[in-house]
Amino acid sequence: xxxxxxxxxxxxxxxxxxxxxxxxxxxxxxxxxxxxxxxxxxxxxxxxxxxxxxxxxxxxxxxxxxxxxxxxxxxxxxxxxxxxxxxxxxxxxxxxxxxxxxxxxxxxxxxx
Amino acid sequence: xxxxxxxxxxxxxxxxxxxxxxxxxxxxxxxxxxxxxxxxxxxxxxxxxxxxxxxxxxxxxxxxxxxxxxxxxxxxxxxxxxxxxxxxxxxxxxxxxxxxxxxxxxxxxxxxx
Numbered sequence: 001x002x003x004x005x006x007x008x009x010x011x012x013x014x015x016x017x018x019x020x021x022x023x024x025x026x027x028x029x030x031x032x033x034x035x036x037x038x039x040x041x042x043x044x045x046x047x048x049x050x051x052x053x054x055x056x057x058x059x060x061x062x063x064x065x066x067x068x069x070x071x072x073x074x075x076x077x078x079x080x081x082x083x084x085x086x087x088x089x090x091x092x093x094x095x096x097x098x099x100x101x102x103x104x105x106x107x108x109x110x111x112x
Numbered sequence: 113x114x115x116x117x118x119x120x121x122x123x124x125x126x127x128x129x130x131x132x133x134x135x136x137x138x139x140x141x142x143x144x145x146x147x148x149x150x151x152x153x154x155x156x157x158x159x160x161x162x163x164x165x166x167x168x169x170x171x172x173x174x175x176x177x178x179x180x181x182x183x184x185x186x187x188x189x190x191x192x193x194x195x196x197x198x199x200x201x202x203x204x205x206x207x208x209x210x211x212x213x214x215x216x217x218x219x220x221x222x223x224x225x
Contacts, residue, residue, distance in 0.1 A: 043217035099206040103156040
C-alpha cells in the first residue's frame with residue numbers, strides 16, 4: 001500500500017531563516033506531487049505541483065520554492081522566511097489519471 | 113480558471129440534525145468533484161467523489177452529495193449527524209482531468225452531543 005510521509009510535524013523558525021520541508025511517498029512510482037498551504041478561512045491553497053523529477057509548476061508567486069530531486073521526494077524550501085509564511089503545509093500525491101489526492105499529516109510552521 | 117465556493121465557514125448542529133453543506137464551483141468543462149474531510153488530529157481524507165454517471169453519490173459514514181450541473185453545485189448532505197462528524201469539510205474540483213485540484217475554503221462543522 002502507498003504511504004506519504006511529511007516532516008517535521010511542527011517547526012518554529014525565526015524570520016529570515018531558511019526552510020526545508022520534506023515529503024516522500026512510498027509504494028507507488030511516478031506520482032503527481034503537490035504542496036498546499038492551509039490557512040484558516042482560506043482553505044487549501046495550491047502552491048506547487050510536480051508531474052515528474054525536476055518538473056515544478058508554481059501556482060502562486062511567493063517566497064517559497066519547490067524541488068523534486070527524486071521520483072518520490074518533494075521538497076518545499078525558502079531562503080529567507082517571512083512572518084507571512086506561517087501556516088499549515090500539506091503534501092499530497094495523486095496516482096496516474098485518477099484524480100483522488102492522498103494527503104500527508106502536514107507541517108505546522110510558525111515564523112516568529 | 114477553476115474556483116470553488118463553500119457557503120458556510122462554520123456550522124453548529126445538534127446530534128440527529130440534518131446537514132447540508134453548500135458548494136458551488138466555477139468551470140466550463142468536464143469536472144471531477146470531491147468532498148474531503150479532516151477530523152481533529154487526522155489526515156485530510158476523501159469523503160466522496162463524483163466522476164460521471166449517477167449525480168447522487170454516496171460516501172463513507174452515511175454522507176452523500178448531489179451534482180447539479182445546471183447549478184454548478186455539489187452539496188454535501190447527511191440525514192442525521194453524529195458527534196463524531198465534527199470535522200472540517202472541503203469541497204474540491206478538478207477540471208478536465210488536469211493536474212490541479214482546487215479546494216474551497218472549508219466548513220468547520222461542530223456537532224453538539
